[in-house]
Amino acid sequence: MAHILHWITRASSGYPLMSTLVPLISQAEIADTVARLAQTLDQDYAGKSPVVVGVLKGAFIFLSDLIRQMQTPIQRVELIRLSSYGAATNSSGNVKVLMDLPPDLVAGQDVILVEDIVDTGRSTSVALANLAACGPASLKLCSLLDKPSRRQVAITIDYLGLTIPDRFIVGYGLDRNEQYRQLPGIFVMEA
Ligand code: 5GP
Ligand code: MG
Numbered sequence: 001m002a003h004i005l006h007w008i009t010r011a012s013s014g015y016p017l018m019s020t021l022v023p024l025i026s027q028a029e030i031a032d033t034v035a036r037l038a039q040t041l042d043q044d045y046a047g048k049s050p051v052v053v054g055v056l057k058g059a060f061i062f063l064s065d066l067i068r069q070m071q072t073p074i075q076r077v078e079l080i081r082l083s084s085y086g087a088a089t090n091s092s093g094n095v096k097v098l099m100d101l102p103p104d105l106v107a108g109q110d111v112i113l114v115e116d117i118v119d120t121g122r123s124t125s126v127a128l129a130n131l132a133a134c135g136p137a138s139l140k141l142c143s144l145l146d147k148p149s150r151r152q153v154a155i156t157i158d159y160l161g162l163t164i165p166d167r168f169i170v171g172y173g174l175d176r177n178e179q180y181r182q183l184p185g186i187f188v189m190e191a
Helices: 027-044 060-069 122-132
Strands: 005-010 016-025 051-056 076-083 096-099 110-118 138-146 159-163 186-190
Touching: 016 027, 027 060, 027 138, 027 159, 051 060, 051 122, 060 076, 060 110, 076 122, 110 122, 122 138
Parallel strands: 051 076, 051 110, 110 138, 138 159
Antiparallel strands: 005 016, 016 186, 076 096
8 A cells, every 4th residue: 555645735825735645545446446347337338339428527537547448339428517615625515517518419328427426415416417307318327436424415326436434535536626636546635
């Protein structure tokens, strides 16, 4: 397992801030998890050509790794953006759709929604409801991570990578104030 990481960011004033990041999921464990999910999707979508919809920004790295591990011919990759956080580490519960996709790209298609993490479930439920309203032939959810301890809305995760404890994590696409997305592993932020 990787070591604790000391990561220096800068406050808007330019003042350096050091945070301590404790490894939770290694790069190798993420790669194994992504490969397993891709294999399961390939089995389940044999003979089909799904539309894969990623949720920005958090899922962009997972999405790009996942689709490159899949053998299934993907018909198209679409991106939607939802925001519920702002700068806080707690979901405000106020989900905003910042980008939407035309309903005709989803109607009659086999759609896979790709999320980074399901936490309260609020943003995922909004995304699923929006997609369902477009009349897909099928709609499934693939999430790299599940943080079930804080769930407020029941969500069925059809394809789940890993379950994590109730900690605020960063890395592999997940941010804190837009930073840390570039880290190849997943870390718990110590205050
Ligand atoms: P929800 O609470 O609606 O299920 O999750 C909304 C979004 O909050 C997730 O898609 C993810 O981008 C973000 N989120 C939830 N838990 C964490 C976390 O531990 N760390 C980070 N960086 N983002 C999180
Ligand atoms: Mg997200």
